[in-house]
Amino acid sequence: MSIADNIYDLHKCRVLRVYDMTDEEKLFLLRFENSETAESWTFSPGQFVQVALPGIGEIPISICSSPMRRGFFEMCIKKVGKVTDIVHTLHPGDFMGIRGPYGNGFPMAEFEDSDILLIAAGIGMVPLRSVFLYATDNRWKFGNITVINSARYGKNLLFRKELEAMRDIAEAENINIIQTVTRDPEWKGRTGRAQEHIADANTDPKNSYVVVCGPPQAYRSIFDTLIQQGYDPRNIYVTLERRMKCGVGKCGHCIAGSSTHLKYICLDGPVFGYYDIISTPGLI
Numbered sequence: 590m591s592i593a594d595n596i597y598d599l600h601k602c603r604v605l606r607v608y609d610m611t612d613e614e615k616l617f618l619l620r621f622e623n624s625e626t627a628e629s630w631t632f633s634p635g636q637f638v639q640v641a642l643p644g645i646g647e648i649p650i651s652i653c654s655s656p657m658r659r660g661f662f663e664m665c666i667k668k669v670g671k672v673t674d675i676v677h678t679l680h681p682g683d684f685m686g687i688r689g690p691y692g693n694g695f696p697m698a699e700f701e702d703s704d705i706l707l708i709a710a711g712i713g714m715v716p717l718r719s720v721f722l723y724a725t726d727n728r729w730k731f732g733n734i735t736v737i738n739s740a741r742y743g744k745n746l747l748f749r750k751e752l753e754a755m756r757d758i759a760e761a762e763n764i765n766i767i768q769t770v771t772r773d774p775e776w777k778g779r780t781g782r783a784q785e786h787i788a789d790a791n792t793d794p795k796n797s798y799v800v801v802c803g804p805p806q807a808y809r810s811i812f813d814t815l816i817q818q819g820y821d822p823r824n825i826y827v828t829l830e831r832r833m834k835c836g837v838g839k840c841g842h843c844i845a846g847s848s849t850h851l852k853y854i855c856l857d858g859p860v861f862g863y864y865d866i867i868s869t870p871g872l873i
């Protein structure tokens with residue numbers, strides 16, 4: 590049976606490396622044990638997997654690497670409870686089960702020939718990193734790129750060092766990296782919320798796609814700023830998190846909206862367009 594035939598197929602993955610990103614988040618580099626799966630498994634930026642620890646539980650986690658780098662993938666996981674606490678105890682050589690990829694992902698083909706503005710707050714940088722790496726791996730397909738990475742404190746800025754290390758090459762390639770914090774008196778760089786730096790993006794509001802990910806309470810103000818600055822609401826996307834169980838549209842745990850605008854976050858999302866968000870009650 591091929592991978593695509595059974596949506597519940599559980600793949601055994603070996604942990605190759607574990608990196609401490611912050612006090613709360615770790616980055617896991619994984620490889621499929623089955624070499625056929627390792628070669629054929631792929632995903633789109635914005636999709637997620639169900640991470641299964643037998644006897645403990647399953648959790649949805651975004652894939653944060655680029656689909657161009659085949660054979661392995663990465664996930665950045667925050668320690669918040671029952672399953673993530675155990676995931677944080679795993680070491681290189683340990684195993685976890687992976688189902689998926691699930692969800693719709695970002696319409697990367699639609700983004701081609703346009704500028705891309707990525708706006709992340711806190712752990713929102715995780716799914717956006719996959720978009721960013723995919724766009725840099727396929728640099729010739731896209732226009733200018735800006736990443737606005739924001740957090741409360743410098744120590745919470747996810748992928749901060751990776752982004753800093755890219756800065757020189759990035760400038761030569763019309764990639765603008767902006768990292769900003771809101772509450773850190775020790776921080777020497779930019780301060781303020783992500784939306785306060787949108788005006789400094791190198792992206793043309795008339796020819797850009799925007800992806801926003803962060804706490805839903807930040808969305809309204811980010812949307813307002815984008816629209817005020819001339820970005821087309823039809824080109825604004827977000828990715829959402831919800832409590833999930835099956836991840837494949839069967840259990841109903843992730844449903845939002847009303848009978849006329851019903852959405853399964855796992856199936857119709859987790860990526861949604863601006864107009865989905867404003868027309869579906871309870872989506873954010």
Ligand SMILES: Cc1cc2nc3c(=O)[nH]c(=O)nc-3n(C[C@H](O)[C@H](O)[C@H](O)COP(=O)(O)OP(=O)(O)OC[C@H]3O[C@@H](n4cnc5c(N)ncnc54)[C@H](O)[C@@H]3O)c2cc1C
Nearest residue numbers: 637648649650651665666667669670671672673830831832
């Ligand atoms: C599509 C999707 C992608 C995700 N990607 C990532 C990712 O890349 N990295 C990452 O660290 N996390 C991600 N999450 C969130 C992750 O799934 C939860 O943190 C995880 O399920 C918590 O499991 P637990 O057993 O450790 O916590 P539990 O013991 O179940 O809960 C601990 C605490 O976390 C809260 N919580 C649990 N799940 C969620 C949730 N989905 N949203 C908000 N609060 C929650 C609970 O209310 C509780 O307060 C994603 C969620 C979704 C739906």
Ligand code: FES
Nearest residue numbers: 836838840841855
């Ligand atoms: S998680 Fe089961 S329907 Fe979405």
